[in-house]
Amino acid sequence: MPTELILGGARSGKSRLAEQRATDHGGPVTVIATAEAGDDEMAMRIARHRADRPGHWQTLEAPTGLAEALQRVARAEGCVIVDCLTLWLSNLLMADAADLRAPHDADMLPRWQREHAALLATLPALPGTTLLVANEVGLGLVPESPLGRLFRDEAGRLNQSVAAICDRVTLVAAGLPLTLKAPPG
Numbered sequence: 001m002p003t004e005l006i007l008g009g010a011r012s013g014k015s016r017l018a019e020q021r022a023t024d025h026g027g028p029v030t031v032i033a034t035a036e037a038g039d040d041e042m043a044m045r046i047a048r049h050r051a052d053r054p055g056h057w058q059t060l061e062a063p064t065g066l067a068e069a070l071q072r073v074a075r076a077e078g079c080v081i082v083d084c085l086t087l088w089l090s091n092l093l094m095a096d097a098a099d100l101r102a103p104h105d106a107d108m109l110p111r112w113q114r115e116h117a118a119l120l121a122t123l124p125a126l127p128g129t130t131l132l133v134a135n136e137v138g139l140g141l142v143p144e145s146p147l148g149r150l151f152r153d154e155a156g157r158l159n160q161s162v163a164a165i166c167d168r169v170t171l172v173a174a175g176l177p178l179t180l181k182a183p184p185g
Contacts, residue, residue, distance in 0.1 A: 002129050002130070002167045002183070003123055003124075003126070003129075003130045003131075003132065003162050003165070003166040003167050003168070004021065004129075004130070004131050004132065004165045004166055004167065004168040004169070005133065005134060005159070005162050005168070005169045005170070006018050006021075006131060006133050006134070006170050006172060006177075007134050007135070007136045007159060007163075007169070007170070007171045007172070007180075008135070008136060008171060008173060009135065009136055009139070009173070010135065010170035012172045012173055012174065012175070013172045013174070013175035013176075013177075014133050014134075014135075014172045015049065015052075015083055015099045015133055016052070016083075016175070017170065017172055017177055018081045018083065018131045018133050019053060019081070021054065021079075021129075021131055022057075022079045022081055022129075022131060025079040025129055026154070027075075027077045027078050027079055027129075028058070028075070028077065028078045028079070029054075029057040029058070029061060029078065029079045029080075029081065030057065030058040030059070030073040030078060030079075030080050030081070031053060031057055031059045031060070031080075031081045031082065031083060032060050032061075032066065032069050032070065032080060032082045032083070033049070033059055033060070033061050033062070033072065033083060034061075034062060034063050034066065034082070034083065034084060034085070034087040034088040034091065035049075035063070035083075035084075035087045036063045036087075036091065040121040049083065053179050058073070060072070060073055062088075063087075063088065063091040064088070064091055064092055064095065064111075064115065065115070065120040066082065066085075066088050066115065066118075066119055067115065067118035067119045067121070067122040070082070070119075070122055070123075070126055070130070071122060071126075071162075073128060074127050074128050074130065074157075075128050076127040076128050077128065078127075078128040078129070078132065079128060079129040080126075080128065080129070080130050080131070081131045081133065082130070082131070082132045082133060084132075084133040084134055084135065085132055085133065085134035085158060085159075085162065086134050086135040086137065086155055086158075088115075089101075089112070089151070089154055090151065090156055092109070092111055092112045092115055093109065093112060093147070093150065093151055093154065095111060095145060096109040096110070096111050096112055097108075100183070112154070116158065116161070118185065119162070120161055120162070120165060123162070123165055123166070124165055127147070132162060132166070134155070134159055134162070135155065135159070135183075136159065137151075137152050137155045137156070138152060138155070138156045138170065138179060139182055143152070163180070163181065166181070167181075167182075167183045168181055168182055168183060169181040
């Protein structure tokens, strides 16, 4: 069934576009939220996202284990929004960060490697519609720290690998969607 990757920068309108697509879908909607409220500011961001969504939509919090969460909630008549892949990546990198030694290399992150592979294997087999929200972080400054650079690099690799298997890829800038990839026909 259809999958779409919706990319954009901070406050670009990517979540709003995913929510509009889900509304237009017309079926039941489940949001898989990957954010964790590690501080007051993040808790406020999470609350704002919740308030923006219709109350009848289901929400599943899954900071890790994304492939399993998708398998649990995807239905032929339904629509699933994953918001967002970038926070999911961050959660997994931080979980593995204690095992990192300089120079930082994704090969030293077995949990990230397993979960990334599981997501890529799961997406094409899901029933229904799946909308994946992710940040495009590769257009900014080079991060100062090795972990920051690893995050930026892995986010770019994640976006590329997911885009390759999605039916549609949309970049959002200033609230305006730009189709990067569309289904044939």
